[in-house]
Amino acid sequence: MTPTEDSVPAHTATPSDSEVVRIIAADGSVQPSAAAEPYLALVESLTDDELEGFYRDMVLIRAFDRQATNLQRQGQLALWPPSLGQEAAQVGSARAARAQDHLFPSYREHVVARIRGVDPIDIIRVMRGLTHGGWDPTDPRNGNTHIYTLVLGSQTLHATGLAMGLVFDGRCGTGDPERDEAVIVYYGDGASSQGDVHEAMVFAGSFRTPEVFFLQNNQWAISVPVATQSRSPLYKRGAGYGMPSIPVDGNDVIASYAVTKVALDEARSGAGPRAIEAMTYRMGAHTTSDDPTKYRTSDEERSWALRDPIDRMRAFLRGRGASDAFFADVDAEGEVVAEDARIRTTQLGGIPTEMMFDHVYSEPHPLVEQERQWFAEYEASFGEDS
Numbered sequence: 298m299t300p301t302e303d304s305v306p307a308h309t310a311t312p313s314d315s316e317v318v319r320i321i322a323a324d325g326s327v328q329p330s331a332a333a334e335p336y337l338a339l340v341e342s343l344t345d346d347e348l349e350g351f352y353r354d355m356v357l358i359r360a361f362d363r364q365a366t367n368l369q370r371q372g373q374l375a376l377w378p379p380s381l382g383q384e385a386a387q388v389g390s391a392r393a394a395r396a397q398d399h400l401f402p403s404y405r406e407h408v409v410a411r412i413r414g415v416d417p418i419d420i421i422r423v424m425r426g427l428t429h430g431g432w433d434p435t436d437p438r439n440g441n442t443h444i445y446t447l448v449l450g451s452q453t454l455h456a457t458g459l460a461m462g463l464v465f466d467g468r469c470g471t472g473d474p475e476r477d478e479a480v481i482v483y484y485g486d487g488a489s490s491q492g493d494v495h496e497a498m499v500f501a502g503s504f505r506t507p508e509v510f511f512l513q514n515n516q517w518a519i520s521v522p523v524a525t526q527s528r529s530p531l532y533k534r535g536a537g538y539g540m541p542s543i544p545v546d547g548n549d550v551i552a553s554y555a556v557t558k559v560a561l562d563e564a565r566s567g568a569g570p571r572a573i574e575a576m577t578y579r580m581g582a583h584t585t586s587d588d589p590t591k592y593r594t595s596d597e598e599r600s601w602a603l604r605d606p607i608d609r610m611r612a613f614l615r616g617r618g619a620s621d622a623f624f625a626d627v628d629a630e631g632e633v634v635a636e637d638a639r640i641r642t643t644q645l646g647g648i649p650t651e652m653m654f655d656h657v658y659s660e661p662h663p664l665v666e667q668e669r670q671w672f673a674e675y676e677a678s679f680g681e682d683s
Contacts, residue, residue, distance in 0.1 A: 309524070309530070310528070310529065310530060310531065311523075311530065312532060312574070315330070315331050315332065316332055316530070316544050317330055317332060317544045317545060317546055318333045318336060318543060318546065318555070318556050319545070319552050320333055320336070320340055320546075320549055320552045320555070321610075322609075323548075323603060323609055325608075325612025325616060326612075326616070327613070327616075330546075332543075332544075333555075336552070336555035336556065339555050339559065340551055340555050343554075345617070347392075348614065348617070349614060349619065350392075351385075351389065351392065351551070351554070351610060352607070352610045352614055353627050353630070354384075354392070355384035355385060355408070355606060355607050356627045356628065356630075356631050357408075357411075357630060357631050357634050358380065358384055358387075358407055358408035358411060359380075359384060360632065360635040361411075361638050362379055362380050362381055363381070364634075364635035364636075364638045364639055365377050365420075365424070365638060365642075366379055366581070366585060368421075368638070368639065369424070370585065373642050373643065374424045374425050374585075374642075375424060376424050376584055376585060376586060377424055377585045378404050378424075378583070378584045378585075379405070379579075379580075379581035379584075379585070380405045380408065380581075381580040381581035382548075382577060382579055382580030382601065382606070383515055383577050383578075383579065383606075384408060385548050385550035385553055385577070385606030385607075385610070386545075386548070386553050386577050387407075387409050387483075387513075388408055388550050388553070388554075389549075389550040389552070389553025389556075389557060390481065390483075390511055390553055390554070390557040390573075390575070391406075391408065391409040391413065392554055393553075393554050393557035393558035393561055394557075394561060395474075395475075395479070395565075396441075397476065398441060398479045398480065398481065399441045399456070399459055399478065399479075399480045399481075400413060400441060400442050400443065400482075401446075401452045401453075401455055401456040401459075401480065401481070402443070402445055402446070402452070402483050403445070403446060403452060403485060403488065404445045404446065404447050407420055409442070409483065410432075410442050412440075413439065413440030413441070414439050414440040414442070415431075415432050417634075417638060418641050418642070418645075419431040419432040420445070421642050421645070422645065423445055425642070426648065427645060427648045430444045431444055431445060432444065443455065449484075449485075449488040449493075450484055450488040450489075450491030450493035450494045452483075452484065453482050453488075453494045453497035453510065454493050454496065454497045455482075456480050456497070456508060457480075457482075457497040457498075457501045457506055457508060459480055460479075460501065460504075460506035460507055460570075461500065461506055463479075463480070464504055464505065464506060464507070469507035469565055469566075469567060470565075470566060474566070477567075478507065478565065479507040479565035480506070480507060480508045480564075481508070481511055481561060482509070482510055483511050483513060484510070484511075484512055484513070485514070485515060485518065486512065486513070486516070486518055486523045486526060487517075487518025487519065488518075489526070489534070490518070490526050490527075494510075495538075497510075498510065498534075498538040499538060501570040502538040502539040502569070505569035505570070506564075506570050507564040507565050507566075507567070508564055508570040508571075509557065509560045509561055509564055509571045509572070509573060510535065510540075510570065510571070510572040510573070511557065511573050511575065512532070512572065512574045512575065513547060513575050514547070514574055514576050515577050515578055515579035516579065516601075517589070517592070517593070519587060520589075520591065520592040530574065532544040532573070532574035534572070535571075535572030539569070540570045540571055541560075541571050541572070542571070542572040542573070542574070543571070543572070543573050543574070544573075544574045545573060545575050546575075546576055547575030547576050547577030547606075548576075548577055548604050548609060549606070549609065550610055553575055557573060560573055580598070580601065580602065580605075611624065650672070650676070651669060651672070651673070654666075654668065654669040654672075
């Protein structure tokens with residue numbers, strides 16, 4: 298029988314409300330979804346200081362992010378990928394990780410890096426073209442945060458390789474949560490269509506890696522909507538590789554924290570990899586070279602603005618009795634963070650041209666040294682007035 302339009306089942310890339318873990322609604326009221334039931338005890342254990350810390354993290358990184366966007370518009374940076382709107386998914390997941398865990402960002406996880414100890418100016422240095430890496434992931438001050446990866450999806454392979462090493466070295470599943478290690482890797486809905494991601498999931502499932510695949514579904518892979526990429530919710534892909542998968546409201550920082558903490562604890566204990574789909578929205582452009590007005594409607598943007606993660610958490614905290622002084626202090630701190638980023642960025646200067654010859658090979662190479670000498674003589678031939 299030839300299927301008719303009416304007989305073909307409907308498909309949607311959006312999980313149903315009953316599937317999504319949510320603790321606080323868009324208006325800041327506590328309205329746990331049915332899927333949130335297993336996480337309620339964990340949520341209730343959060344202290345006022347921890348909850349207010351989530352809010353502070355989000356406000357400070359948004360101040361930094363806006364300043365960085367402005368700096369790019371002023372010609373100080375070659376590119377900037379805004380994280381506007383995705384703060385809750387990132388803060389909640391990063392705060393859920395233990396000190397010994399390894400975090401693999403993509404290229405807009407600015408608050409993840411900041412929470413783990415990376416100096417945000419090191420992110421600026423990457424986007425200014427002063428460095429290929431930005432920071433040393435082996436430096437304890439950077440909290441096992443691996444460097445940004447602009448090649449979509451490749452970081453999932455790096456994360457899975459390290460996670461496999463943890464299995465081989467017996468650094469997970471020993472029953473000691475204070476020492477067992479886990480890995481969390483961040484990627485987007487666009488990257489989820491890359492072959493690297495699926496290959497990483499194959500190996501993660503096969504070797505039962507202590508790993509969490511954290512997909513930030515911000516609804517748009519540059520100009521391609523998620524509905525075009527998948528006929529079913531993205532979180533369901535994880536089940537095909539044998540890993541439990543959970544959709545969470547990515548604009549709810551509390552839910553993002555709870556779901557990620559449980560997933561990391563399970564992975565760390567030896568139960569194998571987990572997948573999380575955080576439903577959020579990229580309120581800004583894909584990068585500063587993008588114009589989202591070419592493919593998004595203002596009605597869509599306004600509807601998501603009503604679900605702003607910072608506004609939601611502010612309303613929630615006010616309902617718990619947070620003072621005006623607290624919010625004023627956080628806003629003032631955000632202004633300091635933004636100003637610090639502006640001042641230090643403008644002081645960075647350029648990159649010495651001779652650096653192009655560094656790190657070409659792991660050891661000195663005569664041909665590279667020959668080229669370095671030629672370039673120095675070539676530059677000197679112009680004289681001081683040229």
